[in-house]
Amino acid sequence: MGEKKGKAIIVGGSIAGVSCAHSLTLAGWDVLVIEKSSEPPARSPTGAGLGLDPQARQIIKSWLPRPHLLDEITLPLSIDQNQATDSEKKVTSILTRDEDFDFRASYWSDIHTLLFNALPQSMFLWGHKFLSFTMSQDESSVKVKTLVMETQETVEFQGDLLVAADGCLSSIRKTFLPDLKLRFSGYCAWRGVFDFSGSENSEIITGIKKVYPDLGKCLYFDLGEQTHCVFYELFNKKLNWIWYVNQPEPDLKGNSVTLKVTQEMISKMHQEAETIWIPELAKLMRETNDPFLNVIYDCDPLERIFWGNVVLVGDAAHPTTPHGVRSTNMSILDAEVLGKCLEKCGPNNLSLGLEEYQRIRLPVVSEQVLYARRLGRIKQGLDHEGIGGGGFSLEQRNMPFFSCAPLV
Ligand SMILES: Cc1cc2nc3c(=O)[nH]c(=O)nc-3n(C[C@H](O)[C@H](O)[C@H](O)COP(=O)(O)OP(=O)(O)OC[C@H]3O[C@@H](n4cnc5c(N)ncnc54)[C@H](O)[C@@H]3O)c2cc1C
Missing domain, CATH: 3.50.50.60 (FAD/NAD(P)-binding domain)
Structure with missing residues (x-):
């Protein structure tokens, strides 16, 4: 039986x-x-x-x-690249590049x-x-x-x-x-998804693809001074970015690690992005609707x-x-x-x-x-x-x- x-x-x-x-x-x-x-x-x-x-x-x-x-809804991430951004000169230089990466990028939902x-x-x-x-x-x-x-x-x-x-x-x-x-990491992450369906040839997209030519197959890490961001393309004409910002632990209300953000916080983030990242990336962050802020724990x-x-x-x-x-x-x-x-x-x-x-x-x-x-x-x-x-x-x-x- x-x-x-x-x-x-x-x-x-x-x-x-x-x-x-x-x-x-x-x-x-x-x-x-x-x-x-x-x-x-x-x-x-x-x-x-x-x-x-x-x-x-x-x-x-x-x-x-x-x-x-699964292949249809994901894009290849066949390159893992770390680069450094010089915030004053607004130039980037490659630190490491692995062309045998074999991940794929997906939208969570x-x-x-x-x-x-x-x-x-x-x-x-x-x-x-x-x-x-x-x-x-x-x-x-x-x-x-x-x-x-x-x-x-x-x-x-x-x-x-x-x-x-x-x-x-x-x-x-x-x-x-x-x-x-949980242990607060010492930083939070601004996150955003920029939807460029229907505007593939816009100035912002041609600009960003010029400075990040491997978008669509590369997991980019950009390192600034005491900060870094992650950047890659998703299926269905979307660009995903995450920017880690050192700060004291915020007061979490409720049972979520996503913080409610105000327009003032978003404007401040946009201004800081301009001082750190190359103009094309800062512009992309500015043009992204509804960025959100995750508190990073482990x-x-x-x-x-x-x-x-x-x-x-x-x-x-x-x-x-x-x-x-x-x-x-x-x-x-x-x-x-x-x-x-x-x-x-x-x-x-x-x-x-x-x-x-x-x-x-x-x-x-x-x-x-x-x-x-x-x-x-x-x-x-x-x-x-x-x-x-x-x-x-x-x-x-x-x-x-x-x-x-x-x-x-
Ligand atoms: C809405 C959402 C969006 C996310 N987006 C991303 C993303 O874009 N990129 C990324 O890397 N990770 C994302 N994550 C996190 C990612 O899913 C997790 O880090 C990882 O995949 C582990 O998932 P998990 O199922 O263990 O935890 P979680 O994804 O955190 O899921 C926990 C689930 O438990 C449910 N839950 C909690 N308490 C209760 C309760 N008392 N009763 C009933 N249900 C309860 C929550 O509603 C939630 O659906 C997201 C998570 C959520 C919930």
């Missing part, structure tokens, strides 16, 4: 949550995803750009009925939509805020209490496994590690990422700074390894599966988080002594486990 199917409740319907929904379904589990946002994000495009490494792309393709769609649309919509409960959970004494089942945002009713669900995909401020993680605090590596039948994935398991272009790739790898471990051990041996997941993923993500931290502090001209990560180079390919992280 076959084993009874396990039921997984996943809290969080972002990249880690939808990825786990794929991998656990493939592993033979029933899945329910609980997400507090009222609807799938594609209906109100949000987020900005991200880079996908070859291993994560291969995994995503293995989940999709039409894998070629395009990847989310692609993954989400390939799953049964009945698997998702939007507008449900996770409130709390209780584990049975023998750790074989878990009850999850949620608040239905629209009606303010509370509803309970029961499962065999609780997957915390609720992001870097995870409230599920807090129940096990109440004293854990966290010292955790000692464990599962307790009983509750497991952490994605940013909940390893909040990281973005300098190693890792967080989305890590979420996809977490999901894949978790699915394979659970499939191998079966629902009756859940703890063995979770132990194996932790054994495989924890060493990898711990090293990657510390390396990204070091890379960020070096690029921002901040003290980086005593921060792990071993040898150092500006190039992305020196990230630990860059070419391949272990699977099951």
Whole structure:
């Protein structure tokens, strides 16, 4: 007789949550995803750009009925280039150039939509805020209490496994590690996506393509004095930029690492951009609608990422700074390894599966988080002594486990 199917409740319907929904379904589990946002994000495009490494792309393709769609919505990033900007002379010079990079660039909401649309919509409960959970004494089942945002009713669900995909401020993680605090990096990131569909030949686009001739295939890092920015093209005529600015820790209100920005803050950012970056880039920043500001955090590596039948994935398991272009790739790898471990051990041996997941993923993500931290502090001209990560180079390919992280 076959084993009874396990039921997984996943809290969080972002990249880690939808990825786990794929991998656990493939592993033979029933899945329910609980997400507090009222609807799938594609209906109100949000987020900005991200880079996908070859291993994560291969995994995503293995989940999709039409894998070629991933290539269609992403652009190649076959070059990783670091350059220095001389703010006074307004000239740039190349520091490193890796022409064998093999990442692809995507809009966050395009990847989310692609993954989400390939799953049964009945698997998702939007507008449900996770409130709390209780584990049975023998750790074989878990009850999850949620608040239905629209009606303010509370509803309970029961499962065999609780997957915390609720992001870097995870409230599920807090129940096990109440004293854990995220570490402010020392800087925030202005982010923007410039949409140039229909204006491909405008002055701003011809200007920017003249000074960044490899746009469309290059991940550009521009280093100024105690600051740096990242710049690359996305599918559908969009340019993605991120500019890291050293500052004291802002007072975060609410449960988000994105700050509300005022017109005054945006104007100040535009003025500062002109003093630092070459005029074409400063102009692009000025012309971008609705730039937003992320506070950059990470966290010292955790000692464990599962307790009983509750497991952490994605940013909940390893909040990281973005300098190693890792967080989305890590979420996809977490999901894949978790699915394979659970499939191998079966629902009756859940703890063995979770132990194996932790054994495989924890060493990898711990090293990657510390390396990204070091890379960020070096690029921002901040003290980086005593921060792990071993040898150092500006190039992305020196990230630990860059070419391949272990699977099951
Ligand atoms: C709207 C959005 C846009 C983003 N855009 C980008 C981007 O452009 N580039 C980039 O590199 N990264 C982006 N990120 C972050 C990126 O998704 C993560 O860094 C990484 O992929 C790990 O994802 P995650 O699923 O672990 O965490 P997150 O993406 O942070 O997702 C956590 C999810 O959990 C949900 N959640 C939290 N608490 C509760 C609760 N109590 N009840 C129910 N649901 C809850 C949140 O609403 C969210 O959907 C974005 C994240 C979000 C949510």
